[in-house]
Amino acid sequence: MSTDPPLKELALHNITVRFGGLTALDDVSLRVAPGRIVGVIGPNGAGKTTLFNVICGFVNPTSGSLTLDGQPWRPRPHHLNRLGIARTLQGVGQFAGMTVLENVMVGARNRHAEREALTALERCGVARYAGAHPGALPYAIRKRIELARALVAKPRILMLDEPAGGLDSDEIRWLGTLIKEVGTTVLLVEHHMDLVMSVCDEILVLDFGRSIALGTPGEISENPRVTESYLGAPA
Amino acid sequence: MDRFIYLTFDGLSRGLVYAAFALALVLIWRAARIVNFAQGSMAVAAVYVAYSVTNATGSYWLGFVVALLAGLLLGVLVERVVMRFVDHSSPLNGVVVALGLVLVLQGTLGIIYGNEYQPVETPFSRDAFEVGGIAMLSRYDLFVFAAVGTVVVVLTLLFTRTAIGLRMRAAAFAPDVSRLLGVSVGGMLTLGWALAAAVGSLAGMLVVPTELGVHPTAMDVVFVSAFTAAVVGGLDSPIGAVVGGLIVGLLLSYVSGYIDVTVAPMAILALLVLVLLGKPGGLFSSSKARVA
Numbered sequence: 001m002s003t004d005p006p007l008k009e010l011a012l013h014n015i016t017v018r019f020g021g022l023t024a025l026d027d028v029s030l031r032v033a034p035g036r037i038v039g040v041i042g043p044n045g046a047g048k049t050t051l052f053n054v055i056c057g058f059v060n061p062t063s064g065s066l067t068l069d070g071q072p073w074r075p076r077p078h079h080l081n082r083l084g085i086a087r088t089l090q091g092v093g094q095f096a097g098m099t100v101l102e103n104v105m106v107g108a109r110n111r112h113a114e115r116e117a118l119t120a121l122e123r124c125g126v127a128r129y130a131g132a133h134p135g136a137l138p139y140a141i142r143k144r145i146e147l148a149r150a151l152v153a154k155p156r157i158l159m160l161d162e163p164a165g166g167l168d169s170d171e172i173r174w175l176g177t178l179i180k181e182v183g184t185t186v187l188l189v190e191h192h193m194d195l196v197m198s199v200c201d202e203i204l205v206l207d208f209g210r211s212i213a214l215g216t217p218g219e220i221s222e223n224p225r226v227t228e229s230y231l232g233a234p235a
Numbered sequence: 236m237d238r239f240i241y242l243t244f245d246g247l248s249r250g251l252v253y254a255a256f257a258l259a260l261v262l263i264w265r266a267a268r269i270v271n272f273a274q275g276s277m278a279v280a281a282v283y284v285a286y287s288v289t290n291a292t293g294s295y296w297l298g299f300v301v302a303l304l305a306g307l308l309l310g311v312l313v314e315r316v317v318m319r320f321v322d323h324s325s326p327l328n329g330v331v332v333a334l335g336l337v338l339v340l341q342g343t344l345g346i347i348y349g350n351e352y353q354p355v356e357t358p359f360s361r362d363a364f365e366v367g368g369i370a371m372l373s374r375y376d377l378f379v380f381a382a383v384g385t386v387v388v389v390l391t392l393l394f395t396r397t398a399i400g401l402r403m404r405a406a407a408f409a410p411d412v413s414r415l416l417g418v419s420v421g422g423m424l425t426l427g428w429a430l431a432a433a434v435g436s437l438a439g440m441l442v443v444p445t446e447l448g449v450h451p452t453a454m455d456v457v458f459v460s461a462f463t464a465a466v467v468g469g470l471d472s473p474i475g476a477v478v479g480g481l482i483v484g485l486l487l488s489y490v491s492g493y494i495d496v497t498v499a500p501m502a503i504l505a506l507l508v509l510v511l512l513g514k515p516g517g518l519f520s521s522s523k524a525r526v527a
Contacts, residue, residue, distance in 0.1 A: 081417025093412040095405050106405045107416040
């Protein structure tokens, strides 16, 4: 019997974020049920990364609230790791002055940091780069290292911010398999629609900060409003 | 040749003290991107605490330990009460606040202890051993070697072998990414200031007895040498601080021994100018790899 802590339900209730006169998120609600893979899509500037920043505590919502496991929750960035929430960044964001292994070890949560970091690197197929410095490695490898750093703490909610950006089709196929096999709740911001449609249980579509659709991949691909504003008219 | 050997050992001993002090500057620079101009005054405050404890108890070693603890505490206080509230949008803000702290500390110490030099004894003899008729090192030099060597080893192990050291490095490189990984960046900053202030206090405890004694401004000249050492090595590099300290110590010793002691400050200035013109990032700088 697994001794892992239970997956958590994350919910956003009527979140609005304004930066001066710009409304980045407008009354957005989302419930991420435990174990589900939820995609967040939309054109550039739709508010996807702002949504992630709200969940991470980097941006405070102007109005609205969050709950975690049904309890009111005000996220703080350095509490996320302890709560079992991990996030990757669009810009990779690795510590240039550290080795790959050290980069991953920073995210580990117990005494066996080195062993767990190596296991995470192996899982992502990049253990052989453990002693290298990330700045000298190809972008696709650094993306895998970023994933390993997110996975090392065995998160219960994994937030992936455009993980397929800059990857070739083989890498994206590998990424899709990993996301499906990771066995945790996943929130995925991504532009690569084949990946989103193939891995997600549910998809939220944002446009100019507003939620314009929420449903299964099949429902989203047939939603005329989504087709009009984001996916484009069929050929 | 005898003179050269003596001056070399003297320079190495003095250089290690500058190295420790430069290391303190580098620790804070890496953590907070501030050149802590108050480091000398903070170190003097710790030396005064040791002076009081030693006078009251008669124990040098109790005073020594209390000075290091006082340094730790002062580092925590300065970061938590003063530096945390500095607007870091301009690097000058931190410098100005640090200079203000120098005035406050020196004024307060002057009020409490007076503005006279108070002689401080060394725990070991400063008479040099002679080997084959050549004056080499004193027991006190050996103590300095051991103390600074211990600090360098402990800091190296801390930063390369422990989770807390790894987190301190991460927090210094990319604070926001570190937060996402569960690092308490504020806590690491406080720890960095505490460690730096303790190392600075050690440097003060080692150098003050070899000068005129303890005085509110006793570390001002040492600060100039240590700052030069940190710049020579590269403000980002702990190894650079140690090498820079040794270079400055040897230069001061040779110039004082072969030319004149009054020329020594000019030599330090010339070294600083040369390095800033030729390699502004310092000999061991890794600033290009930094994110923060």
